[in-house]
Amino acid sequence: MNIKERAEAWRSGVSKNITFIVTKDCQLACKYCYLVGKNINERMSFDTAKKAIDYILSREDEFKEESVVWDFIGGEPFLEIDLIDKVCDYIKMETYRLNHHWFNSYRFSFSTNGINYHEKKVQDFIKKNHDHLSIGITIDGTELKHDLNRVYKNSGKGSYKEVVKNIPLWIKQFPFAGTKVTISSADIPYIKESVLHLYSLGIKEVNINVVFEDVWKDGDDKLFENQLIELADAIIDGGYYKDYACSFYSEHIGKPMDIKLENQNWCGAGKMLSVDAAGNFYPCTRFAQYSLRSKKAVIIGNIHDGIDKNKLRPFLTLDRLTQSPQKCLDCEVASGCAWCQGENYDAAETPTIYQRATAICLMHKARVRANNYYWNKLFRKLELEGEREEYEKSKHDGPLKIC
Amino acid sequence: MLQYLVILLAEDSVSFCHYENRNTGNLLSINALKESLRISMLENLSVQYVFPEGELPAEYLAAIEVVENVKIMPSNSPYAEKANVLVFNGFFNLKSAKSGIPYVVRCGKDEFFTNYEKLIPLLEVTPHLSVVFKDLVKFNENDFAQYKTVLETFSKHVEELYVDGKSPQFNLLTDRMYLDKMRNCEAGVKTITLAPDGNFYICPAFYYNGEMPCGNPNDGLDIKNPQLYKLEYAPICRRCDAFHCRRCVWLNKLTTLEVNTPSHEQCVVSHIERNAAKSLLAAIRKHGEFMPQLPEIAEIDYLDPFDKIEK
Numbered sequence: 001m002n003i004k005e006r007a008e009a010w011r012s013g014v015s016k017n018i019t020f021i022v023t024k025d026c027q028l029a030c031k032y033c034y035l036v037g038k039n040i041n042e043r044m045s046f047d048t049a050k051k052a053i054d055y056i057l058s059r060e061d062e063f064k065e066e067s068v069v070w071d072f073i074g075g076e077p078f079l080e081i082d083l084i085d086k087v088c089d090y091i092k093m094e095t096y097r098l099n100h101h102w103f104n105s106y107r108f109s110f111s112t113n114g115i116n117y118h119e120k121k122v123q124d125f126i127k128k129n130h131d132h133l134s135i136g137i138t139i140d141g142t143e144l145k146h147d148l149n150r151v152y153k154n155s156g157k158g159s160y161k162e163v164v165k166n167i168p169l170w171i172k173q174f175p176f177a178g179t180k181v182t183i184s185s186a187d188i189p190y191i192k193e194s195v196l197h198l199y200s201l202g203i204k205e206v207n208i209n210v211v212f213e214d215v216w217k218d219g220d221d222k223l224f225e226n227q228l229i230e231l232a233d234a235i236i237d238g239g240y241y242k243d244y245a246c247s248f249y250s251e252h253i254g255k256p257m258d259i260k261l262e263n264q265n266w267c268g269a270g271k272m273l274s275v276d277a278a279g280n281f282y283p284c285t286r287f288a289q290y291s292l293r294s295k296k297a298v299i300i301g302n303i304h305d306g307i308d309k310n311k312l313r314p315f316l317t318l319d320r321l322t323q324s325p326q327k328c329l330d331c332e333v334a335s336g337c338a339w340c341q342g343e344n345y346d347a348a349e350t351p352t353i354y355q356r357a358t359a360i361c362l363m364h365k366a367r368v369r370a371n372n373y374y375w376n377k378l379f380r381k382l383e384l385e386g387e388r389e390e391y392e393k394s395k396h397d398g399p400l401k402i403c
Numbered sequence: 404m405l406q407y408l409v410i411l412l413a414e415d416s417v418s419f420c421h422y423e424n425r426n427t428g429n430l431l432s433i434n435a436l437k438e439s440l441r442i443s444m445l446e447n448l449s450v451q452y453v454f455p456e457g458e459l460p461a462e463y464l465a466a467i468e469v470v471e472n473v474k475i476m477p478s479n480s481p482y483a484e485k486a487n488v489l490v491f492n493g494f495f496n497l498k499s500a501k502s503g504i505p506y507v508v509r510c511g512k513d514e515f516f517t518n519y520e521k522l523i524p525l526l527e528v529t530p531h532l533s534v535v536f537k538d539l540v541k542f543n544e545n546d547f548a549q550y551k552t553v554l555e556t557f558s559k560h561v562e563e564l565y566v567d568g569k570s571p572q573f574n575l576l577t578d579r580m581y582l583d584k585m586r587n588c589e590a591g592v593k594t595i596t597l598a599p600d601g602n603f604y605i606c607p608a609f610y611y612n613g614e615m616p617c618g619n620p621n622d623g624l625d626i627k628n629p630q631l632y633k634l635e636y637a638p639i640c641r642r643c644d645a646f647h648c649r650r651c652v653w654l655n656k657l658t659t660l661e662v663n664t665p666s667h668e669q670c671v672v673s674h675i676e677r678n679a680a681k682s683l684l685a686a687i688r689k690h691g692e693f694m695p696q697l698p699e700i701a702e703i704d705y706l707d708p709f710d711k712i713e714k
């Protein structure tokens with residue numbers, strides 16, 4: 001399932017997302033990596049994964065979602081391809097043996113740095129599970145941009161060359177695969193060329209987000225707006241809008257939101273489940289200790305004692321109103337202004353998930369202005385060319401923005 | 404708005420609620436006591452002293468009378484005659500106590516299930532009886548069933564007293580009858596606690612369980628994320644009509660990690676009480692008109708309002 005489908009499935013509430021943090025190790029030491037507690041020691045054992053799977057599959061009445069996404073993350077998940085292969089076989093076997101409703105409604109999902117994508121073990125795994133796989137390779141943009149951040153842990157050398165040589169194989173195997181780009185302050189000047197570069201590599205769907213952390217400097221919002229306007233010009237003038245997608249532009253963002261009708265929480269924490277090498281359960285990986293800067297992990301149970309449902313209650317009843325400051329409730333451009341529950345928790349003054357962080361405020365407003373520009377320009381062009389109607393009929397919404 | 408200042412005079416001040424105290428005997432410093440009383444006058448706060456079991460130095464006994472106050476004392480306090488509220492630890496010495504003032508009986512659930520009948524005579528001695536459970540979060544499915552049965556039996560006695568023209572007040576059964584909106588503990592909103600370490604805390608439980616203080620008498624009160632203690636910011640509670648529920652923000656924190664989110668156990672226990680109050684009100688009204696201004700308590704099909712929230 002690609003990122004877009006995953007987001008849709010989550011939204012309609014039919015898919016359960018279960019994440020195994022198989023390793024906290026990675027070949028790279030990306031400069032923006034939010035995993036503050038990365039290390040080479042914590043690798044998941046098969047026994048731990050098995051216990052987690054047994055716990056979940058034996059509670060069909062509690063995990064009623066129509067389908068499941070088994071997500072494997074790291075560090076770099078493919079460093080643990082042997083374990084993953086064994087775990088996936090076990091899942092298939094057990095869902096069959098139990099006649100479980102997830103037997104044929106499952107995906108295995110990976111976010112990888114792409115470095116060992118071509119290796120035999122990884123390729124064998126892909127061949128074996130192809131129809132049930134979604135794999136996202138992270139590539140940041142041009143070589144210069146990519147190598148600015150995504151460097152090897154040991155040598156400090158950029159990783160672009162090793163990754164990019166695997167892109168054609170990846171696209172051949174997963175033609176609709178998308179990539180995920182995360183923008184921090186230093187990345188702003190490279191946004192336009194990065195997105196165009198990814199398109200030129202044949203990647204049709206670029207999911208791009210600014211980080212939720214408070215990293216922004218004075219003037220970043222203006223720079224960001226200019227980059228998005230330049231990118232809008234390039235996409236429209238170059239005709240990319242027909243076949244390519246960039247999640248920055250969406251017709252649905254930048255509108256005021258109804259206090260009563262649009263009160264949902266945005267992120268999936270608590271609806272998904274994450275398990276680490278120690279066998280602890282988390283509402284999302286962002287609440288594991290290695291992802292947190294300043295707060296204690298939120299552990300909601302473990303593979304031996306099960307899930308403490310009381311600890312899930314705040315996640316499942318959280319809504320937009322209760323966590324947002326007044327400025328967001330009054331905001332004229334609120335729609336599409338997202339948050340990450342984990343970052344909210346990490347940044348909050350007390351250990352709560354009920355204090356929304358708004359570090360992205362100016363960035364969202366800049367995005368909204370550039371987004372308005374994009375649609376005004378695009379629709380005018382389509383109208384002048386008499387293609388508006390056709391576009392409306394065939395359009396697919398830009399990919400949904402997810403974490 | 405803040406209305407009450409609870410002052411723990413010592414580390415072993417009696418626990419009047421769900422938490423455990425500590426038995427070190429350290430006193431609140433006399434300076435912190437005096438400073439906090441000055442603040443209570445500046446901010447119009449009503450003061451409630453919580454007494455330890457032992458004696459207090461004369462200096463303290465004099466200092467505390469500078470402001471009008473309520474004295475919460477353990478039932479075996481040497482000053483019990485001066486108490487405004489008496490706290491009983493379990494079911495001992497219930498009979499020998501001063502009458503005419505509110506009682507709090509602090510006990511475990513099993514202790515309550517076995518001894519609840521001992522409370523019935525108290526209903527005619529005290530204007531208000533409160534039972535608080537030390538182990539509220541340990542209620543399980545069996546306990547819920549037993550609790551329901553016990554409250555039904557208890558209710559019969561209360562009903563008889565009402566028919567006799569008396570109006571006993573008992574938190575688990577009658578509090579809800581008289582309410583048409585929430586009246587919870589409101590720690591952190593209406594009440595703040597001065598602990599023996601000289602700092603303010605949301606309530607004594609926050610102090611005894613190592614939570615961060617929220618200011619001190621010199622620097623003033625500083626509650627972080629104060630909105631989260633308010634009903635409007637509690638997504639489950641604000642939809643609930645167990646109006647008498649304590650909505651204990653400390654147990655919330657303990658069980659769900661969020662002060663605004665109650666545990667399943669808290670909600671079910673309060674709903675068993677709510678439903679018992681509903682039946683009691685209806686039963687009393689069968690004997691004649693009774694407080695017609697009070698609305699009926701509605702029939703509902705859940706014991707945990709969490710189940711009614713769309714997720």
Ligand code: SF4
Binds near residue numbers: 337361365
């Ligand atoms: S963070 Fe800023 S842009 Fe986003 S909803 Fe709040 S006020 Fe609006």
Ligand code: SF4
Binds near residue numbers: 284285343
């Ligand atoms: S937005 Fe943050 S907390 Fe929510 S699901 Fe994504 S990473 Fe987890």
Ligand code: SF4
Binds near residue numbers: 608
């Ligand atoms: S928050 Fe209120 S109900 Fe809970 S322990 Fe403290 S005083 Fe008691």
Ligand code: SF4
Binds near residue numbers: 639
């Ligand atoms: S019963 Fe539950 S939801 Fe209702 S007030 Fe009490 S704690 Fe809140």
